[in-house]
Structures are given as C-alpha cells and as structure tokens.
Amino acid sequence: MDLAMPSLPQRIQRLNDLAHNLWWSWHPEAEALFGAIDRTLWAITQHNPVKLLCEVKPEQLAALAHDPTFLRRYDAVMMTFDAELSTRDTWLSQSVPSLVNVPVAYFSAEFGIHNSLPIYGGGLGILAGDHCKEASDLGLSLVGVGFMYPQGYFHQRLSADGRQEAVYEYLARAEAPLFPALTPAGQRSLVAVPVGDRQIYVTVWHVRVGRASLYLMDTDVEENAPWDRELSARLYGGDQEARILQEIVLGIGGVRVLRALGITPKVWHLNEGHAAFVTIERLCEFVAAGMPLADAITEVRRTTVFTTHTPVPAGHDAFPFHLVEKYLHPYWHQLGIDRERFLAFGAHRESWGEVFHMTVLALQLTGHCNGVSKIHGEVSRRMWHHLWPERPLDQVPISSITNGVHTPTWLDPDLHRLYDRYLGPDWQKQHDNPAIWLKVHDIPDQELWWARLRLKYQLMHFIRERARRLWRAEHRDPVQVLASGALLDPEALTIGFARRFATYKRATLLLQNLARLQTILQDRWKPVQVVFAGKAHPADEPGKHLIHQVYTLAKEYGLGGQIVFVEDYDIRVAKFLVRGVDVWLNNPIPPLEASGTSGQKAALNGVPNLSISDGWWWEGYNGGNGWTIGPTDPLGEIENRDVHDADLLYSLLETEIVPLFYQRDSDGVPRGWMHVVKSSIASIAPLFSARRMVKEYIERFYVLAADGKNEELRMKN
Numbered sequence: 001m002d003l004a005m006p007s008l009p010q011r012i013q014r015l016n017d018l019a020h021n022l023w024w025s026w027h028p029e030a031e032a033l034f035g036a037i038d039r040t041l042w043a044i045t046q047h048n049p050v051k052l053l054c055e056v057k058p059e060q061l062a063a064l065a066h067d068p069t070f071l072r073r074y075d076a077v078m079m080t081f082d083a084e085l086s087t088r089d090t091w092l093s094q095s096v097p098s099l100v101n102v103p104v105a106y107f108s109a110e111f112g113i114h115n116s117l118p119i120y121g122g123g124l125g126i127l128a129g130d131h132c133k134e135a136s137d138l139g140l141s142l143v144g145v146g147f148m149y150p151q152g153y154f155h156q157r158l159s160a161d162g163r164q165e166a167v168y169e170y171l172a173r174a175e176a177p178l179f180p181a182l183t184p185a186g187q188r189s190l191v192a193v194p195v196g197d198r199q200i201y202v203t204v205w206h207v208r209v210g211r212a213s214l215y216l217m218d219t220d221v222e223e224n225a226p227w228d229r230e231l232s233a234r235l236y237g238g239d240q241e242a243r244i245l246q247e248i249v250l251g252i253g254g255v256r257v258l259r260a261l262g263i264t265p266k267v268w269h270l271n272e273g274h275a276a277f278v279t280i281e282r283l284c285e286f287v288a289a290g291m292p293l294a295d296a297i298t299e300v301r302r303t304t305v306f307t308t309h310t311p312v313p314a315g316h317d318a319f320p321f322h323l324v325e326k327y328l329h330p331y332w333h334q335l336g337i338d339r340e341r342f343l344a345f346g347a348h349r350e351s352w353g354e355v356f357h358m359t360v361l362a363l364q365l366t367g368h369c370n371g372v373s374k375i376h377g378e379v380s381r382r383m384w385h386h387l388w389p390e391r392p393l394d395q396v397p398i399s400s401i402t403n404g405v406h407t408p409t410w411l412d413p414d415l416h417r418l419y420d421r422y423l424g425p426d427w428q429k430q431h432d433n434p435a436i437w438l439k440v441h442d443i444p445d446q447e448l449w450w451a452r453l454r455l456k457y458q459l460m461h462f463i464r465e466r467a468r469r470l471w472r473a474e475h476r477d478p479v480q481v482l483a484s485g486a487l488l489d490p491e492a493l494t495i496g497f498a499r500r501f502a503t504y505k506r507a508t509l510l511l512q513n514l515a516r517l518q519t520i521l522q523d524r525w526k527p528v529q530v531v532f533a534g535k536a537h538p539a540d541e542p543g544k545h546l547i548h549q550v551y552t553l554a555k556e557y558g559l560g561g562q563i564v565f566v567e568d569y570d571i572r573v574a575k576f577l578v579r580g581v582d583v584w585l586n587n588p589i590p591p592l593e594a595s596g597t598s599g600q601k602a603a604l605n606g607v608p609n610l611s612i613s614d615g616w617w618w619e620g621y622n623g624g625n626g627w628t629i630g631p632t633d634p635l636g637e638i639e640n641r642d643v644h645d646a647d648l649l650y651s652l653l654e655t656e657i658v659p660l661f662y663q664r665d666s667d668g669v670p671r672g673w674m675h676v677v678k679s680s681i682a683s684i685a686p687l688f689s690a691r692r693m694v695k696e697y698i699e700r701f702y703v704l705a706a707d708g709k710n711e712e713l714r715m716k717n
C-alpha cells in the first residue's frame, strides 16, 4: 500500500507537499492555486488536490511550470506555507512556553477537516477538525488519533417521494493526503490490539494538518479476518458489537499506535466517550511497569482531559456487560482485578438494566472534564451528579469550555478582505480579541450589504447547479428540481436551517402552522423562503421521517420553491449555507443542544441567529445581535412546548425580522438590519472562535495535565 507521489516538473514539484498538507484547505490563496491548475478537473475531483495532481495532463503541468502568472502565485503560496510552518514565533511560545514541542494527543472517532478527506459525520468531527487547525495556528504540537474510513460517512440522496437513501463512495487511499506512518526505525507500522481471544491488526496513516499531525488507523490489512478488515470501513456503520470493537481499536489501539510511532504525549484529550478506552490501556501500561493500580488511576486522571458532547442519552455509547466481558477480559487480567471491579469503572443503571457506559468510564478516569457550553456544563453536572453523591451540585467536577469555530475555515474569503480593510491589517493575528471586532461598525452599511448579497447569489447559484446536475445525472422529476431549490429568489429574506435531523432539533417546528407560515412566506412585498439541509443517521427512522415531511412540503405547489431541501449536507454545503442565507434558525428542545456551532459560522459571516436560548446561544445573545425565541432560561418547564415555541417564532418573524429586513433606505440598504448584522459579527466572531476555545483548553487543562498536576482526586474508591 505504498503511495507514490505524482511526478511533477521540478519548478512546481512542491505542489505535492502542499497537496499533502491540509493546511491548504484554510488558506484560500492555496486553494485557488489548485483551482488554477485545471478548473474543470478541480471541480470533477471535488476539490481533492491529490487526485487532481494524479489526473492532470503532464502537458498542462509543463505549461504551468513556464507560466509566469502561475509561478508568481505558486511562489507566494509556498513562501507563506514554509514561513507559517517553520516559525518559532507562535502564540504558544510567547504565552505557554512550557508546552512548546510537547505532544498533546487528541482522540476522536471523526475529524472533519475538508471534504476531500471524508472521515466525519457532523458537528463532533468538524469541531475536532477545527481544534486541530487552530492548534496548528497557535503552535501546539497536537497529535490527532482516529480512523481512516475509506467509505466515510454516507452521501445523502432523496428519492422522488422524499426518502433518504444512503450512498457510500470509496476513497482510494492513493487519492487521499496520506503518508504511511513509520516507526522510529523506519518500518511501516502494524499494531496488534487484543480483543477477547483474538487480535485485530491496524496499520496507520499520517495526515498533515499544518503543523499538527493526524494518525489514522486502518484495519484493512491482510493479517485480519475479512470481518475485521471491514471494521474501519465506515463511520458509525455497524451494530453494537462492531461499535465496541471500533472503540477498543480507537482507545486501546490508539495508545499502542502512538507508542509504536515513538510519540510520547504528555496530555491525552478524549473527544467524546468513544475514545474512553484510552484510560484502560494507560492503566495497563502503568500496572505492567509495576505501579499499584490506585496510583496508576491517579496518574491517568492527572494527565487526561475529557470533553462530553451531548445531554441526549442516545448520544452516549453504552454496551451490555456480556460484550465487555467477551472483548475486554484480557485487560482486567492485566490490571490484576476481577470482572466486577472492572465493570465498576463504567457501570451505569438504565431503566432496562445495567450497562457499561463510555461517558461514565471517562468521567471516572479523567481529571479534567468539560461540557461544551456554559449551560451544557450545568446540564452535565446535573446529569452525572449521582457519580459524586456526596458533593453539592456545583462541585461536580465537570466544567465547561464553549465550542468555537476556526475563523479562517469558515469566513468567506471576500469578507476576509473586507475585514482586512476595516479591522486593520493584523486583525487575524488576534481575531479572538473582542476590541478588534468593534471596528466592524466602521464598515459602511452599503459595502457590507453588497458583500452579503453577493454571498446570497453565490449560494443560489450553487444550489441551482446542484439541482441541474442531479436532474441530468439521475433523470429527476421536475418537482424534485423545484424542491432542491432551483427557483429560489436571491432578493427574498432567506432563512437557513441545516443540521443533523435528530428529533430533538425539531426541524419541522417552523411547519407547525402551515397557514400562518404560508402567509409569512408569500407576502407579495416581503417574501420569505426557507432552505433546509441535513442528514439523519441511517438507523434513525424518526429523523428520516422529518426529512420526508420537509421534502413533501417542498414539492407541493403551495409552498414549493419557497421551502427547499438541499441534499447531502457536508462541509462544502455548510460553507455556502452559513455564508449565503440571511438568518440562521435553530430551535432545539432545550436544554438538549450541547453547544451547536453552525450559528457561530453564520454570525462570523454576517448572518444573525434566530435561536432558542440553548447551547452557545444562551451565552452568545446580547439583546441586539440576533433574536431569541422565547424565554432565556433553557432549564425552565413549558407546557406544550412545540406550539408555544412555534407561536413565538412566527411572531418574531412577523413583527420584527421580516419588517426590519425589508425596511430600506433610498439606496436600497436595510440600515436597521445591518446594525444587527454588525452587532452579530462583532460580538460573536471573537468569543466563539476556535482560537478562544483552544487557548482555554491549553491554559485551563493542558498546562495542568502536562505538569501532572493533581487537580483533584475524585473517584469513589
């Protein structure tokens, strides 16, 4: 499985280096350089530079190697690339020098960095991807550990009657930015992971993400039985048995992989309970080295960070004891304890009986735990209070670090240039500084409005092109073309709703009262339209039913064309949507939204939020930077919640949002609207950036963990 790099003319040889470091994906000038090689091929390869370089005609490359315009751009990009990756003058070296060159391991079942490496499903993965990129920007030596899923998550198609179909595409490893990961002796790594009475072997791929590294495990090796080879084929693909095996490979295999590669992290960050078996393998290591188990537990807790991501019970993995027994018995033997003692690490009582719960395991064996927004921290402390019954609620050791988004990834490049002009040339170096962003108010309304309109036109062009392509490729029914957004009006107030279709997110709340909605949408002078997008997990029947409901309306004459559904929500679609709509809608049942990040991406691009008070919005809303639906306390009880919230949502649209959007001055600019837009950018961009977030992880957790500081000892021994 060795991967040869495409051979390129000497003068532009280093395009290979650039294509094999996902750094390019958050540097628009680097991305544009690949586009300039062959625009059509760039589109056909779906913006995969490795594939592009494999497929581009040698004559084309030879010509570019003599094209002064291309060479000028090439040299400029390569200079920035080299300068950014080699500089020692980083935020980390100035602020936290003790962590310079200290590896921080970050375990995650998914990483969403760019569509060309489709190893993510949704928000969790994108957060992990943003974390890696920001770590690189700050100068942290982050080492991500995850899976190479050659079939990734599914692509979504809707049948003519609105049923979600899952399509899997195969990513050839030679067309991905992968290097075989080598041991210090220069060998291809092959690591054995004991599972029950057998071993699963993994090989490892190295992906460069700026100065950060990802190590992706791959079970598709000859040494494995056919069913084990399939284990890492897809993200969240299998049944419970496949899932526990995947998690054993992720946690236990992940630690072994780092050892085999000669990497010695000082901090171990578990992104979500999927990776909680890391703690077990590390206990085994300490015990094998002669340490008493109690001390090993202390050591593991001191050095491990755990982030929990959802209050929704189904979002936490838990396994029946018999599966734990079947596959993990080698580990309790190594720890010198019995089955009962081992199961107690993760034991959790559900209404139907006891299970081994990955979040409980992580909470018990890690010393630095957090939820992903202030309100989610509160909710998590309540949820897990029973693990620390002797403590008052506010002393439950789960704090919070609110999620943020990676600014260079999610900000539109043209808006970036506009901000360059008004925020001062150095704004991006300190884009988590709220003072810098106050200058957004200096941008002339008209200029920002035109920039926003352009983004809207781009979104609609993108949607129409997709509709056209699907129409041709799949001989679609014209009604499907309509439902996928071909007739959207770029001048109409456009509401975006795009997220996973899980029932608690209430995608159909806006459809509660169709007559009232129709009146709002079809006002002749003030038309409104709604763009939906999102996947439902293939096993989530209620979620798929919601998609069906939305799609059915989108096809109807009454609302079709004004309610549309864009298929196959992924990073690329998200980029168009969060930049191109006018308002970003979010209406989950509180307090079930842990954080949410798509609204942060929208705000950064001048798209105000219209949201239930929950997740990040509970702390993000300041009274003038968007709209909150209903009461601000996510923990309050409300009867008949859906009807109540829908009513408030319609009222906000009718009395505030629609009138404000259409209130134009003589040059057609909505002044009042632009004030909300600017307040939204200025208040949200700095605080809800991945920069603020990663700095918090570093300053509050990683520094302590790297020092082995004993924050507190908590497990009830």
Ligand SMILES: *Cc1c(COP(=O)(O)O)cnc(C)c1O
Pocket (backbone or CB within 6 Å): 121, 122, 123, 124, 126, 498, 499, 500, 569, 570, 571, 574, 575, 595, 596, 597, 598, 599, 601
């Ligand atoms: C940002 C993003 C998410 C997460 O957004 P939420 O607000 O948490 O729903 C999910 N999927 C994609 C493709 C995204 O870009």
